[in-house]
Amino acid sequence: MGLGTRRALWAYTFLLVPLLFFLTIRLAPAFSALYISLHEWNIISPSKPFVGLQNFRLLAHDPSFGRAAVNTLRYVLVGIPAQIALGLVLALALQRINRFRGLFRALYFMPFVTPIVAAAWVWQWMYSQNFGPLNGLLAELRLPLQPFLRSPAQSLYAVTAMTVWQFLGFQVVIFLAGLEAIPRVYYEAAAVDGASGWRLFRHMTVPLLNPTLVFSAVYGTIVYLQLFTQVLNMTFGDQGGPLASTLTMVLYVYQLGFQRFKMGEAAAATAVLFAVILVITLLQMRVLSKPVEY
Amino acid sequence: MRDPKTAFVYLALGAGAVVVAFPFYWMLASALKPLTEIYDLRLIPAHPTLANFTEVLTRTRFPRWFGNSLIVAAITTASVAFFDSLVGYVLAKLQFPGRGVIFVMILATLMIPTEMLVIPWYVMSSAYGWINTYWGIMFPGLLSAFGVFLIRQFMSGVPDELLDAGRMDGVTEFGLYWRIALPQIRPALAALCIFTFLGNWNAFLWPTIVIQTANMRTLPVGIALFSGEAGSAWNLIMASSALAVLPVLGVFAVLQRQIIEGITLTGLRS
Numbered sequence: 001m002g003l004g005t006r007r008a009l010w011a012y013t014f015l016l017v018p019l020l021f022f023l024t025i026r027l028a029p030a031f032s033a034l035y036i037s038l039h040e041w042n043i044i045s046p047s048k049p050f051v052g053l054q055n056f057r058l059l060a061h062d063p064s065f066g067r068a069a070v071n072t073l074r075y076v077l078v079g080i081p082a083q084i085a086l087g088l089v090l091a092l093a094l095q096r097i098n099r100f101r102g103l104f105r106a107l108y109f110m111p112f113v114t115p116i117v118a119a120a121w122v123w124q125w126m127y128s129q130n131f132g133p134l135n136g137l138l139a140e141l142r143l144p145l146q147p148f149l150r151s152p153a154q155s156l157y158a159v160t161a162m163t164v165w166q167f168l169g170f171q172v173v174i175f176l177a178g179l180e181a182i183p184r185v186y187y188e189a190a191a192v193d194g195a196s197g198w199r200l201f202r203h204m205t206v207p208l209l210n211p212t213l214v215f216s217a218v219y220g221t222i223v224y225l226q227l228f229t230q231v232l233n234m235t236f237g238d239q240g241g242p243l244a245s246t247l248t249m250v251l252y253v254y255q256l257g258f259q260r261f262k263m264g265e266a267a268a269a270t271a272v273l274f275a276v277i278l279v280i281t282l283l284q285m286r287v288l289s290k291p292v293e294y
Numbered sequence: 295m296r297d298p299k300t301a302f303v304y305l306a307l308g309a310g311a312v313v314v315a316f317p318f319y320w321m322l323a324s325a326l327k328p329l330t331e332i333y334d335l336r337l338i339p340a341h342p343t344l345a346n347f348t349e350v351l352t353r354t355r356f357p358r359w360f361g362n363s364l365i366v367a368a369i370t371t372a373s374v375a376f377f378d379s380l381v382g383y384v385l386a387k388l389q390f391p392g393r394g395v396i397f398v399m400i401l402a403t404l405m406i407p408t409e410m411l412v413i414p415w416y417v418m419s420s421a422y423g424w425i426n427t428y429w430g431i432m433f434p435g436l437l438s439a440f441g442v443f444l445i446r447q448f449m450s451g452v453p454d455e456l457l458d459a460g461r462m463d464g465v466t467e468f469g470l471y472w473r474i475a476l477p478q479i480r481p482a483l484a485a486l487c488i489f490t491f492l493g494n495w496n497a498f499l500w501p502t503i504v505i506q507t508a509n510m511r512t513l514p515v516g517i518a519l520f521s522g523e524a525g526s527a528w529n530l531i532m533a534s535s536a537l538a539v540l541p542v543l544g545v546f547a548v549l550q551r552q553i554i555e556g557i558t559l560t561g562l563r564s
Contacts, residue, residue, distance in 0.1 A: 008390035010467040015396065018381045021437045026403040029414035036413060043420065090310060093303050100304075106550045107311045110318065113546045113553065115496045117514040118535035121521050122321045125528055133320055136335040165314065170557065177558040226407060229498040229514075236522045250409050250499070258503055263413050270410040281405055 030274075033267045041264035048264075055268035065269065067244045068252035071156060075248065076224045079160045084216055086164065087171030088209075092201075094172065095179055105176070109169030116166065120233035123162040124149065127234075149235060152245040159234055159246050163227065171216060178212030179205070211288060218284040222277055226250055249273050321539065324532035332529045346533035350520075355508055356537060359516035365428060366501075366512055367494040370435040374490045377437050379483055382445025383471045387457060397446070404439045412500055419504060426506040435494055441486050444560050448482040449475060485556030488549065495542070513538050 037055055039048045059065045090108060094101055111119060126132050127148035135145045148158045186208065190200050206213075228250040232239060239255065240247035249269065257266030324332060326342040334340075350356055385397050415434055416425075424430035452475050460474045476483070498514045505511050511519070517538055521531045546553060 004389065007388055007467065011384050011388040011390040011393075014380050014384045014468075014471075018377050018437055018442075019396065021377075022400055022403055022439065025415075025434060025436075026406060026411070026439070027399070029411045029418070030403075030406045032414035032417070033410045036417070043417070090307070093307050096300065096303050097307070100307075102551075104307050104311055105554060106546075108314055109550075109554055110543065110546065111314065113492055113542055114318075115514055115517075115538050115542060117496075117498055117518050118321075118538040119317065121517070121531055121535050122317045125324065125532065126317060126320055128528075131333045131335070131528075133316075133335060165317070168314070173554055173557045226409060228409075232498075233518055233521075236518070253409055254499070254503075257413055258416070263417070267410075267413050270407070270413065274405075274407055274410050277407055278405055 033270055033274075036264055037267035037271050039264050041267070042261050043263060044261060051264070055265045056272075058265055059268055059272070062265075064244060064247065064252060068247045068249045071245070071247055072225055072227070072249045074156055075160055075163070075227055076221050078157065079163055079224050080217060080220045082160070083164045083167055083171050083220060084213065086168055087175050087216070090168070090172045091175035091179060092205075094176060105169075105172065108172050111166045112169045114166070116229045117233050119166060120162065120230050123158075123165075124234045124236070127158055149246075150242060152241070152243040155235065155241040155245045159227075159231055159241075162234065163224070163230055166230075167220070167223070171220075174212060174216055175209070178209050181212075182208045214284065214287050218280060221280055225273065225277060228254065318539070318543075321532050321536050324528060325536040327529055329527065329529050346529045347537065350530055350534045350537060354516070354520050354534070355511070356516065356520075356534065358509060359511045359513045360537075362428075362431075362511060363495055363513040366431050367491050369428075370432050370494045371487050371491045373436040374438050374441050375483060375487050378441035378486065379445050379449075379476060379479070380471060381437075381442045382447075383449050383475050385442070386446045386449035387452065387454070387470075387475065400439050400442050404443070408434075408499060412503055415500065416503055425504055426510050428510075430504045431501050431510070431512065434500055435490075435497070438486075438490060441490065444482060444486060445479065448479040452478045481552075481556075481559060484552060485560050488553055488556055489560070492542075 038050060038052060040051045040054070041048050094104060097104075126134055129135060129145070129147055129150055132148075134148065138145055147154060149155045182205070186204060187200075190196075190204055195204065227248045231241075231246050231248050231251050232254070235241040235246050240251055250273075253266045253269050253273075256269065257263045319337075323337060323339055325346055326344070327334075327339040328341055328343050328345065331340060381400070385393060411434065419425050419430050424433070456474055456478070457470050460470050465473065496514060497512070498518070501512045502515050502518070505515055508516075508519075517534050520534055524531050
């Protein structure tokens with residue numbers, strides 16, 4: 001046996017268990033989800049008839065699915081710009097200071113490592129209508145008290161605020177790395193040209209930071225499209241909030257598949273989510289594959 | 295700090311830090327308040343007590359849930375560390391037919407969202423009797439495609455001369471990976487371990503589906519159900535949250551630099 005063949009055999013031996021894993025636990029279930037989405041699939045009932053695209057049609061006519069889709073879009077459209085803007089401001093501020101930079105960075109990062117379930121309950125308590133510190137502050141300032149999670153108009157933004165709080169530190173770290181990757185000479189050249197302040201930021205920092213911005217927007221969007229734990233735990237007694245105002249796609253899937261046992265329909269909803277994430281990922285690849293011109 | 299602009303930056307950062315840290319403070323303050331004081335908005339408990347913590351620890355199965363989470367997170371992390379680094383090494387350093395196809399296949403699984411897989415996983419777990427078992431909680435996380443991708447990047451940087459020298463000395467193929475390549479990528483492996491551990495420690499969607507009895511609950515599932523049943527006993531809910539958050543923050547305080555730099559190390563390469 002040649003040396004090359006021997007090494008190849010070793011490679012296959014090492015890859016055996018991992019490949020089995022990726023095939024049976026990742027790839028096959030993805031196809032299985034598509035298969036289930038074409039069937040009337042109730043875990044309790046032994047009969048699982050093929051129904052074609054019936055489940056997708058049911059989804060299209062289910063107001064809750066529409067609600068979940070619109071809400072999920074709103075989470076993305078509100079949360080991502082807020083997170084990116086705040087993250088960029090904080091990263092620029094951290095770059096300006098010399099002392100306590102590590103301390104601030106660590107403080108802002110803390111929510112990112114905190115168990116989401118625990119954090120969600122703390123925020124629910126903070127938003128409490130009569131006993132929460134947020135309304136306590138409003139009362140001190142002689143402003144009208146707010147219902148927050150109890151209001152169909154406010155609950156989605158209340159959950160978004162908690163999510164931004166959670167990911168802000170991560171965003172800051174990503175931006176700090178992006179800012180550090182900008183070669184010093186550009187700043188020196190800009191200083192020679194007399195550019196500073198807003199002009200420097202707008203015409204130099206932002207274009208050079210573009211790959212980081214695209215990465216943040218795409219990564220963030222994928223995370224926000226999959227919001228579940230925060231929503232379930234912040235509106236625990238009334239899953240999905242008042243009038244389904246906080247309901248997300250994943251929470252909808254969870255309720256449909258595991259509380260109402262309509263797994264065919266739930267699988268169809270996940271197929272829709274998968275298609276959306278796939279399109280976003282492919283778009284990102286196209287945008288990011290363009291070389292950055294310094 | 296003579297520059298007023300810099301002073302303003304410090305001030306703004308300080309104010310932001312207070313806002314970000316406040317939920318942690320409120321959690322702790324509420325956890326230390328007796329029930330009679332819990333609806334009182336004062337920032338510092340008038341009669342601080344540890345009774346809430348003892349009640350959570352003795353009345354619920356909190357220690358058991360903590361142990362379950364520890365077992366699940368430790369085993370998945372060990373498995374990911376071993377298999378992902380092995381696959382990353384093989385894909386970066388060994389030549390064999392099908393290498394490209396295998397790599398693309400593993401990468402492609404990254405695009406599949408977990409939500410899409412939980413339904414088939416549940417069907418599979420019911421068929422094989424994995425519901426409500428440790429194996430059932432753990433099996434989806436035993437390998438990570440992201441980890442393979444990450445480690446492969448770093449393994450590519452290990453010089454071939456090092457491996458060839460090892461081969462000359464008669465090191466086995468497994469030894470080349472384990473004794474020569476692996477020590478070279480320690481920072482990346484450490485970052486992968488930390489994030490895998492955190493991810494499994496905090497995991498909620500799949501555990502909440504597959505776990506059915508109180509004894510099998512992981513910490514997040516236990517806290518969610520305990521809090522849901524505790525009604526308005528917010529002092530107990532906050533004490534249980536604090537018990538879940540404080541160990542994580544303790545670890546974070548020690549490994550803070552590695553964790554944050556791990557993001558840069560791993561995030562920017564992807």
